Amino acid sequence: MTRTTVHTADEGSTRNDATALEPERQRSACPECEGRIRHDEERGERTCQECGLVLDTDEIDYGPEWRTFDDETEDRRRVGAPVTARRHDKGLSTTIGWRDEDAHGNRLSSRKRDQLRRLRTWNERFTSKNAKERNLKQAFGELERMASALGLPEPCRETAGVLYRRAVDEDLLPGRSIEAMTTACLYAAARQHGTPRTLVALASVSRVEKLPVQRAYRYLSSELGLEIEPADPIHYLPQYASRLEVSDDAERLAREILEAAKARDLHSGRSPAGLAAAAIYGAARLTNERLTQKTIGEETGVSSVTVRNRYRELLKAYDEAGSR
DNA sequence: ACCTTATTCTATCGGAT
């Protein structure tokens, strides 16, 4: 049975034609897509030109310096807040609080209050001065919200932000919703960082349906030329294991099972989430932990039929690998 | 935009624990 290369936009199926990595490109190539790395001095970031993966951010520490330069005041700060790609203005704009009181919490005079109100108005006009900026502002808010709902880590959020910025720069937005695009960016970023979430999971925290997200992702990935490898089933294990409350032993075993399956090219064309769910099931069974296929299905969103089919294959491959 | 192909899902049922 020969399955051809499949590159799914959804869970991402595994490939048959796993091309061997050329060792000579190791340092200067992106670990995810082998693309060229761009070194952005200005931002202190190294990003992949192909897929937008952020390798390191803040090579330069923009945080406060922990020593003082002013002997009088002991003030350790030199300049303002840290910069981050996730604020539409990189966190550099002025913010004015909404309270009509001074730093000590005292009421302000009416004159001062009026002055402050005018300042706020103008500040708002300057900080969100055009559609693009407002767009980014909203989008980053959404990214942040969804990422924390899914428990996605920091670097992943940064990557999503970078991807979104690129999408805007390349004019991919007109004609589709900001929501769909941000969700797609986060989906892509999560996969690039080895903390994949299924499209269904993304859609459940997004304000839009799965379909538009999927379209946006397809578009994004083809227009930006993101070459995202299908997700590795192993990456789903920690999530599923904790949700299903299996022992560490079982999780470790599941990992071994997946390794063995990978070595025998069982991943090709199959849904990584399905394989992961099945591996957990198989492992739980081997360690005599009571877990029904139904429970697995409910927690992972993989049907019991798929769990059955995969786990038989997985255990077979695992046995054969073990008996040699 | 439609068609093709492989995979997964829903629904269902007999048999086992």
Added chain:
DNA sequence: ATCCGGTAGAATAAGGT
């Protein structure tokens, strides 16, 4: 009574025309 394993047909995803 519930779980397991198998099957049929619908639905879905991705690539190509």
